[in-house]
Amino acid sequence: MKYPLKLSVNGVLFELEIPANRTLLDVLRNELGLKGTKEGCGAGECGACTVLLDDEPVNSCLVLALQADGRRITTIEGLSGAGKLHPVHEAFIHHGAIQCGFCTPGMILSAKVLLDRHPNPTEREIREGLVGNLCRCTGYQKIVEAVSSLVNRKD
Amino acid sequence: MKKYSVVGHSVPQIDANEKARGVAEFVSDLQLAGMLYGKILRSPHPHARILHIDPSKARRLKGVKAIVTAEDTPQIPFGPRTEDWNIFAVEKVRFIGDEVAGVAAVDEDTAEEALDLIRVEYEELASVFDPIEAMQPGAVLIHDKERNIVSEFKLNKGDVDRAFQECDVVHSERYYTNQVYQAYLEPMACVAHFDPTGKLTLYLATQIPSMTRITYAKALGLPLEKIRVVVPYYGGAFGAKMETNLHLAAAVLSQKTGKPIRMVNSREEDFMAGNPRVPMYIDLKVGAKKDGTLVGKEVKIIGGSGARAIYSMAIVATACYRVDSLYRFEHLRTEGITVYTNTVPTSCFRGFGNAQMTFALESSLDMIAGHLNMDPAELRIRNGLKTGEVSIHGWQIGSSGLEECVQKAVEASGWEEKRRKKRFSRGIGLACCNHVSGNRAFSREFDGGAGIVRIGREGKVLVYHGESDMGQGQRTVFAQIVAEELGVALDRIEVAPVDTDISPFGLGSFATRGTVFGGNGVKAAAQDAKRQILEVAAEIFETIPSELEAKEGKIYVKEEPERNLSFEKVAEICLLRRGGSPIVGTGFWVPDTVLPDPVTKYGNVAPAYPFACQIAEVEVDTETGHVNVLHYTAAHDVGRAINPQATEGQIHGGVTQGIGWALMEDMVVEKGKVLNPDFRDYVMPGPLDIPPIKSILVEPIDPNGPFGAKGIGEPALNPSPAAVANAIYDAIGVRFTELPITPEKILKKLGSALDIGHLHRKKF
Numbered sequence: 001m002k003y004p005l006k007l008s009v010n011g012v013l014f015e016l017e018i019p020a021n022r023t024l025l026d027v028l029r030n031e032l033g034l035k036g037t038k039e040g041c042g043a044g045e046c047g048a049c050t051v052l053l054d055d056e057p058v059n060s061c062l063v064l065a066l067q068a069d070g071r072r073i074t075t076i077e078g079l080s081g082a083g084k085l086h087p088v089h090e091a092f093i094h095h096g097a098i099q100c101g102f103c104t105p106g107m108i109l110s111a112k113v114l115l116d117r118h119p120n121p122t123e124r125e126i127r128e129g130l131v132g133n134l135c136r137c138t139g140y141q142k143i144v145e146a147v148s149s150l151v152n153r154k155d
Numbered sequence: 156m157k158k159y160s161v162v163g164h165s166v167p168q169i170d171a172n173e174k175a176r177g178v179a180e181f182v183s184d185l186q187l188a189g190m191l192y193g194k195i196l197r198s199p200h201p202h203a204r205i206l207h208i209d210p211s212k213a214r215r216l217k218g219v220k221a222i223v224t225a226e227d228t229p230q231i232p233f234g235p236r237t238e239d240w241n242i243f244a245v246e247k248v249r250f251i252g253d254e255v256a257g258v259a260a261v262d263e264d265t266a267e268e269a270l271d272l273i274r275v276e277y278e279e280l281a282s283v284f285d286p287i288e289a290m291q292p293g294a295v296l297i298h299d300k301e302r303n304i305v306s307e308f309k310l311n312k313g314d315v316d317r318a319f320q321e322c323d324v325v326h327s328e329r330y331y332t333n334q335v336y337q338a339y340l341e342p343m344a345c346v347a348h349f350d351p352t353g354k355l356t357l358y359l360a361t362q363i364p365s366m367t368r369i370t371y372a373k374a375l376g377l378p379l380e381k382i383r384v385v386v387p388y389y390g391g392a393f394g395a396k397m398e399t400n401l402h403l404a405a406a407v408l409s410q411k412t413g414k415p416i417r418m419v420n421s422r423e424e425d426f427m428a429g430n431p432r433v434p435m436y437i438d439l440k441v442g443a444k445k446d447g448t449l450v451g452k453e454v455k456i457i458g459g460s461g462a463r464a465i466y467s468m469a470i471v472a473t474a475c476y477r478v479d480s481l482y483r484f485e486h487l488r489t490e491g492i493t494v495y496t497n498t499v500p501t502s503c504f505r506g507f508g509n510a511q512m513t514f515a516l517e518s519s520l521d522m523i524a525g526h527l528n529m530d531p532a533e534l535r536i537r538n539g540l541k542t543g544e545v546s547i548h549g550w551q552i553g554s555s556g557l558e559e560c561v562q563k564a565v566e567a568s569g570w571e572e573k574r575r576k577k578r579f580s581r582g583i584g585l586a587c588c589n590h591v592s593g594n595r596a597f598s599r600e601f602d603g604g605a606g607i608v609r610i611g612r613e614g615k616v617l618v619y620h621g622e623s624d625m626g627q628g629q630r631t632v633f634a635q636i637v638a639e640e641l642g643v644a645l646d647r648i649e650v651a652p653v654d655t656d657i658s659p660f661g662l663g664s665f666a667t668r669g670t671v672f673g674g675n676g677v678k679a680a681a682q683d684a685k686r687q688i689l690e691v692a693a694e695i696f697e698t699i700p701s702e703l704e705a706k707e708g709k710i711y712v713k714e715e716p717e718r719n720l721s722f723e724k725v726a727e728i729c730l731l732r733r734g735g736s737p738i739v740g741t742g743f744w745v746p747d748t749v750l751p752d753p754v755t756k757y758g759n760v761a762p763a764y765p766f767a768c769q770i771a772e773v774e775v776d777t778e779t780g781h782v783n784v785l786h787y788t789a790a791h792d793v794g795r796a797i798n799p800q801a802t803e804g805q806i807h808g809g810v811t812q813g814i815g816w817a818l819m820e821d822m823v824v825e826k827g828k829v830l831n832p833d834f835r836d837y838v839m840p841g842p843l844d845i846p847p848i849k850s851i852l853v854e855p856i857d858p859n860g861p862f863g864a865k866g867i868g869e870p871a872l873n874p875s876p877a878a879v880a881n882a883i884y885d886a887i888g889v890r891f892t893e894l895p896i897t898p899e900k901i902l903k904k905l906g907s908a909l910d911i912g913h914l915h916r917k918k919f
């Protein structure tokens with residue numbers, strides 16, 4: 001049994017028909033081909049699948065696609081409009097915060113939300129803000145440095 | 156120190172932009188036309204005979220395209236070292252997670268549903284899980300190996316018994332290093348495609364593309380030329396991603412269906428059938444003189460290989476003897492036994508046995524320093540191998556920055572002052588390590604590295620290598636080396652993904668060898684390309700190549716720099732004058748390493764040896780048992796950092812994994828079943844568990860490394876568990892000899908210490 005689903009993803013409206021048990025992660029990756037959203041655990045424990053649902057970061061592996069019906073979704077692909085990098089992208093690249101890159105899309109989205117909400121976080125607050133995103137490569141240090149470099153930016 | 160224009164400068168990874176934007180295609184993202192999805196039916200029993208497999212019901216499920224078992228494979232036993240693997244279980248299963256059957260279906264859900272419909276009848280057999288129990292006479296046999304012993308390593312030098320008698324202090328201890336999981340963020344994955352010509356293309360997350368190809372050709376009964384391995388982006392490995400049956404199951408399913416098959420482990424499968432660290436019991440006895448001179452070392456290791464010996468015997472051997480080239484021991488007795496058990500096969504994890512032994516040895520040295528009332532830092536410096544020394548096993552130390560690492564770490568951490576101002580529950584601990592960059596004992600067929608450098612009409616440089624970038628930034632280091640050699644900017648260089656149809660045969664990324672071997676290989680290739688482009692430029696400028704210089708994107712006459720052409724222009728002229736041929740430079744590098752003698756193990760196994768010293772500062776909460784790592788200093792001899800930013804990144808990542816191992820990470824296995832196969836219960840460090848890490852790069856410029864560089868991957872982790880354990884000892888006076896050092900263990904020890912204190916108070 002399939003159900004109709006309307007999603008606005010990165011500003012584009014999609015109308016789909018999907019079974020009730022499909023996760024948002026699955027639909028983004030396999031129906032819409034947005035492979036930037038990664039699956040690291042499928043159980044809400046790693047943050048690799050982080051997307052913004054109406055500006056709220058969620059683990060898309062835990063959200064049923066139908067729960068997102070009629071809502072606005074931003075994935076990592078939506079953060080770099082027309083080839084232009086978002087300042088969070090630039091900071092991650094510049095500070096060497098990316099190694100294998102598998103945690104990166106989720107990490108960047110979490111960092112963006114963190115900075116949108118607290119433009120002036122302390123190092124501790126940055127670490128707290130990223131606690132839902134695991135990274136096994138970097139030891140978090142250069143990620144924290146990248147986010148710190150954006151504190152109080154004027155743009 | 157000589158300065159270069161690209162080498163030695165911090166640059167972002169050359170592929171960071173794609174990764175940041177989420178457009179880099181990882182193995183688990185690949186989508187080929189007509190692709191099906193594979194899943195593996197795994198054994199629920201640790202040891203059982205397979206009586207019957209009935210796939211008929213599963214076969215009838217809509218969307219199922221193929222079901223395969225051992226009968227669909229050539230059933231040729233294979234394996235990288237001992238031939239104890241089958242693609243799917245033959246006759247019996249040997250661990251929970253063992254591969255029994257494979258399903259291909261139109262989507263993953265259907266494939267999973269089909270797994271439930273396959274009926275397998277088993278007859279359960281007795282099983283054994285602990286390596287010490289498994290080697291007892293009468294224990295059930297897992298393979299046909301006496302006492303389940305995979306292999307024994309023995310090595311004796313000098314007269315250790317007499318040496319101990321003459322020592323002023325002899326310290327004996329049993330250590331246990333537990334089974335931990337690499338936890339790369341992308342689970343193991345692949346796409347396999349048999350095309351209609353019978354050629355199999357495997358898109359693999361593997362650290363050893365050329366070597367897996369050989370192993371898989373044997374397993375599939377195919378000629379080598381019928382297999383092509385391509386390595387796309389993949390999400391971390393840390394030693395685990397070498398050979399795996401997952402790849403072969405996908406290949407068999409593709410052969411059966413004629414379609415590309417994608418297979419990705421679920422996280423749970425990755426825990427139960429991945430490749431975790433070899434657990435070891437380490438009985439270690441170390442003797443020293445009053446002045447701190449280390450004299451003798453006796454060690455007996457029992458390592459659990461799980462149900463297949465992958466590289467475990469080599470890992471146990473490494474644990475047995477690598478540290479003998481860190482300090483000057485003269486008398487040694489060594490025994491290492493690797494034993495099968497009915498648990499997940501164990502294998503490589505950053506450190507390759509040396510991490511296990513470093514925990515034991517550096518803990519013991521801390522105790523010895525205490526007995527001798529000597530600064531632990533001084534003990535290390537006194538005994539550490541120096542540049543130009545040859546170790547007891549014939550390892551030629553071309554450069555050693557160990558002493559400088561200790562001095563710099565001591566200074567940066569405030570070691571001396573913090574040790575003077577002691578207060579209970581707060582402590583500081585130090586540990587050192589050595590490692591190899593490359594390992595001839597492991598690469599038995601040959602040693603070396605190679606590269607291809609292709610310069611196209613537009614002057615764009617494409618570099619081919621045969622190693623593997625699992626995220627550590629290897630591509631970027633190779634690009635920097637080639638840019639430096641050719642005198643062009645880094646953005647002129649692209650590094651091709653490994654494709655065994657085109658790339659050189661690389662031994663791969665293990666043993667902290669990529670930078671030294673791949674780096675020297677692409678360096679030689681760049682020199683060859685440069686020779687060719689300068690030959691053509693010499694014709695243009697009517698001079699000889701040695702009169703020319705290539706620098707800053709230009710080729711010019713040394714004496715008359717105004718006579719110059721851009722690198723791109725010369726590349727174009729080259730191609731036009733040479734019938735359309737791009738410049739293709741090839742090159743290789745072969746170090747003078749030797750296979751160690753089979754009995755004495757004597758022989759220089761690596762062209763370069765990295766060293767390190769790390770210092771941890773901790774606070775122990777005596778109410779909760781929680782350990783807070785307050786400060787961390789890591790000084791590493793990296794020869795020369797080609798890309799300092801990436802080198803630091805490796806140190807941060809290694810230390811973090813080391814702290815995780817020291818304090819929290821543990822695969823809890825009960826009766827062969829992993830009880831915590833997920834990231835909720837397998838606890839590893841998050842951003843709040845790790846303090847800022849002060850990394851210090853020590854650069855003695857190695858004579859053999861490219862531009863003097865050595866590797867960094869594994870030494871970044873090796874000393875961390877001991878540094879933390881030594882800091883905890885300094886804080887609360889309790890020595891922990893088993894990893895991980897959890898709050899429960901700490902409270903238990905503190906509790907008994909307090910009880911004793913209580914009794915004492917009563918009595919006196």
Ligand code: FES
Binds near residue numbers: 042043047059061062
């Ligand atoms: S994949 Fe969703 S949290 Fe890990």
Ligand code: FES
Binds near residue numbers: 098099100102134
């Ligand atoms: S960069 Fe590899 S997991 Fe974060």
